[in-house]
Amino acid sequence: MKENGFSGIGRIRSLVPQPTTVEAEDPVHRSIVGDRDTRLTLFEPDGPRSDVANWAKAHVPELVAALRQTGGIMFRGFGVTTAEEFEKFASVFVDDLFNENGEHPRASVTGNVYTPVFYPPEERLLWHNENSFNRSGPTRIWFCSVKNAEVGGETPVVDSRAVFDRLDSTIRDPFLEKGVMYVRNYGTGLGLHWKDVFRTEDRDAVSERCRADDLAYEWIGDRLRTRALRPAALRADDGRMSWFNQLQHWHVSCLGEKTRTALESVFDEPDLPRNCYYGDGTRIPDEVVAEILSVYQELELALPWETGDVMMLDNIAMAHGRNPFQGERKLLVAMGGMVDYTAGKVSTP
Numbered sequence: 001m002k003e004n005g006f007s008g009i010g011r012i013r014s015l016v017p018q019p020t021t022v023e024a025e026d027p028v029h030r031s032i033v034g035d036r037d038t039r040l041t042l043f044e045p046d047g048p049r050s051d052v053a054n055w056a057k058a059h060v061p062e063l064v065a066a067l068r069q070t071g072g073i074m075f076r077g078f079g080v081t082t083a084e085e086f087e088k089f090a091s092v093f094v095d096d097l098f099n100e101n102g103e104h105p106r107a108s109v110t111g112n113v114y115t116p117v118f119y120p121p122e123e124r125l126l127w128h129n130e131n132s133f134n135r136s137g138p139t140r141i142w143f144c145s146v147k148n149a150e151v152g153g154e155t156p157v158v159d160s161r162a163v164f165d166r167l168d169s170t171i172r173d174p175f176l177e178k179g180v181m182y183v184r185n186y187g188t189g190l191g192l193h194w195k196d197v198f199r200t201e202d203r204d205a206v207s208e209r210c211r212a213d214d215l216a217y218e219w220i221g222d223r224l225r226t227r228a229l230r231p232a233a234l235r236a237d238d239g240r241m242s243w244f245n246q247l248q249h250w251h252v253s254c255l256g257e258k259t260r261t262a263l264e265s266v267f268d269e270p271d272l273p274r275n276c277y278y279g280d281g282t283r284i285p286d287e288v289v290a291e292i293l294s295v296y297q298e299l300e301l302a303l304p305w306e307t308g309d310v311m312m313l314d315n316i317a318m319a320h321g322r323n324p325f326q327g328e329r330k331l332l333v334a335m336g337g338m339v340d341y342t343a344g345k346v347s348t349p
Contacts, residue, residue: 029044130335144310161238185225
């Protein structure tokens with residue numbers, strides 16, 4: 001289990017039916033799962049659907065409205081089990097499905113559909129908004145369950161707007177004032193090498209890419225160190241502020257005591273493979289990070305996957321993670337609706 005203590009499965013909340021108008025020839029039912037803090041809209045047909053993409057095309061305004069209301073949609077019972085069906089469905093909502101950039105070790109299934117980032121099945125992947133440490137990234141992310149784990153493997157979600165609201169101002173305000181600085185050392189022997197991430201061995205090309213991505217960089221022998229100053233929160237499409245960063249994936253305190261001790265016995269702090277600070281370079285206290293993690297845990301919603309489920313998330317409004325699991329698990333991932341996160345307010349399609 002992950003050493004940070006967040007190894008339990010999030011609570012599963014009850015379904016609360018919501019009124020909706022359903023045409024006789026199109027019996028798809030809508031309900032809400034969760035509570036006022038973290039919710040998903042659930043769409044379920046009366047029977048199997050042969051072409052969910054065509055159904056979605058006919059209901060785009062309703063689906064977009066539902067996504068803006070809750071931040072996430074679960075499509076259950078539509079029987080999406082192939083990468084081709086999944087990509088066709090996601091393409092209903094955006095015309096720029098993300099083609100992987102090498103940042104994470106994934107396997108491509110089709111040109112725009114991937115397996116999730118590899119992470120040890122016995123550990124819990126903490127909540128995050130995809131690519132929030134980068135200058136740009138997706139506003140939409142989709143998951144499709146092709147094969148469910150025997151035990152665990154849920155994809156817990158947390159409403160990032162609720163996280164922002166729940167955090168005490170004494171914790172939140174320094175981040176809003178200063179932002180977050182992500183510091184990364186490539187070529188330490190841990191994590192991906194810069195040649196893999198940037199997909200080139202040309203250091204000049206890497207330097208040019210860093211400048212284009214608004215990354216401060218320095219070469220230390222064959223090692224590359226980058227610093228990225230990013231906002232800690234964004235204003236979501238509904239006007240609410242959203243806690244939008246990857247503090248819990250970068251801060252050294254989230255590694256767990258044994259892992260942290262091992263790394264700090266080998267690396268000086270500036271040379272750690274990853275770490276993050278306030279935007280002015282000052283340290284973020286461990287107790288501040290612990291309080292932020294406790295808020296995520298409190299707000300988490302985790303639904304068991306069913307084969308053929310598709311989950312669609314507003315990546316600005318909703319964070320996601322992954323629970324530990326046993327047995328074979330196959331999930332497909334697609335992303336799109338690319339925007340510049342540093343613009344401050346993100347308008348989503």
